[in-house]
Amino acid sequence: MRRVVRVAAYVPAGASNWAAVAASDEDSFTLAATAVERVWSGRRAEPGPILVHALGDFPEVVEWGFAALLGRETVVTRSPGTASQLAKALEELEGGEGGPAIVVAVDLAETSASRTSSKSGIAGDAAVAFLLEPTESAAPLLFGKHAAGRSAVAATVRRARSEAAGGSRIMFVGDWDRGAGVGSAREAKPAGRDRSDNLGTVSEGAYIPRARYLENLPSRWRFLAEVCEACHRTTFPSRRVCRNCGRADSLTPVELPYNGGRVVAVTTVSAGGQPTEFDAQVAGSGPYDVALVELARGMRVTLQVTDIAPGTLAVGDHVDTLLRRLYPMEGEWRYGRKAVPVSTAGSRGPAKTPA
Numbered sequence: 001m002r003r004v005v006r007v008a009a010y011v012p013a014g015a016s017n018w019a020a021v022a023a024s025d026e027d028s029f030t031l032a033a034t035a036v037e038r039v040w041s042g043r044r045a046e047p048g049p050i051l052v053h054a055l056g057d058f059p060e061v062v063e064w065g066f067a068a069l070l071g072r073e074t075v076v077t078r079s080p081g082t083a084s085q086l087a088k089a090l091e092e093l094e095g096g097e098g099g100p101a102i103v104v105a106v107d108l109a110e111t112s113a114s115r116t117s118s119k120s121g122i123a124g125d126a127a128v129a130f131l132l133e134p135t136e137s138a139a140p141l142l143f144g145k146h147a148a149g150r151s152a153v154a155a156t157v158r159r160a161r162s163e164a165a166g167g168s169r170i171m172f173v174g175d176w177d178r179g180a181g182v183g184s185a186r187e188a189k190p191a192g193r194d195r196s197d198n199l200g201t202v203s204e205g206a207y208i209p210r211a212r213y214l215e216n217l218p219s220r221w222r223f224l225a226e227v228c229e230a231c232h233r234t235t236f237p238s239r240r241v242c243r244n245c246g247r248a249d250s251l252t253p254v255e256l257p258y259n260g261g262r263v264v265a266v267t268t269v270s271a272g273g274q275p276t277e278f279d280a281q282v283a284g285s286g287p288y289d290v291a292l293v294e295l296a297r298g299m300r301v302t303l304q305v306t307d308i309a310p311g312t313l314a315v316g317d318h319v320d321t322l323l324r325r326l327y328p329m330e331g332e333w334r335y336g337r338k339a340v341p342v343s344t345a346g347s348r349g350p351a352k353t354p355a
């Protein structure tokens, strides 16, 4: 059997009318991806496939996106984002045999039939993820009658509070403390969103073949680098050959840290200066910043900056990175990591219990 050992929350930074509002470069997949990344943090070494049950309304990328995000084989199942579906999914996975499993649920205003109410503690757009691990001990996380008539996210927040009050063995990570006060926290982001979901009408820029996009995902989504055992140098992005000594037979894959990178250079891209694949973004949201970020000593990556006004980020600032929408191409959204202001919740911090 399995038991829930960790629950992560992700609440977007933007707010409107006391509710969290996802940014224009977020969708149900990126919300889910951030919650999954937080709940899975530090558990990358274990072999074998991961079962992922996704509750909500998702684009097709959800079928393969978690595998690319975790660098692991995943078996994905999906269901509507209701509390009763969540209770059912947890019950099935807790009773099942095998390796670790993740249950992730998303509330997003555009897609969710049952919105999270402000009474639940997390108001508006949000994602929660449960990590279940094999064990022979401990009691299951039961939702019981609390599950009725709510969204999966709202039910999770209520359940998490009662767990915390009862001295839970479960670790809670992420944005639980942003809960009820989310509306007063930051009113910076404009509420009007251009989701550009009508992909057919969005002009597409410089053609980037899907095969190349997929090939680069390990470096782009997981910051995959390679350490050469012969000369001890690190090559990033990974090239399957050491950039220092040229050997290809002694490379060990490593992931550079997603969070806490330092801004080495930053510039604002004004209208007209963007690569053409970002034309629609600039037309909808205006100028954006691009930062050169040092992830580890000597390991740098160029990232678009989001969740902060252009011109705000400075050299020397530290940033986290999150998966976001980049641009539409060939009838789908392409995704990649962007730099965001360092989170007080994040995936690195110690366990927090809901207030």
Ligand SMILES: [Zn+2]
Binding pocket: 228, 229, 230, 231, 232, 233, 242, 243, 244, 245, 246, 247
């Ligand atoms: Zn080498």
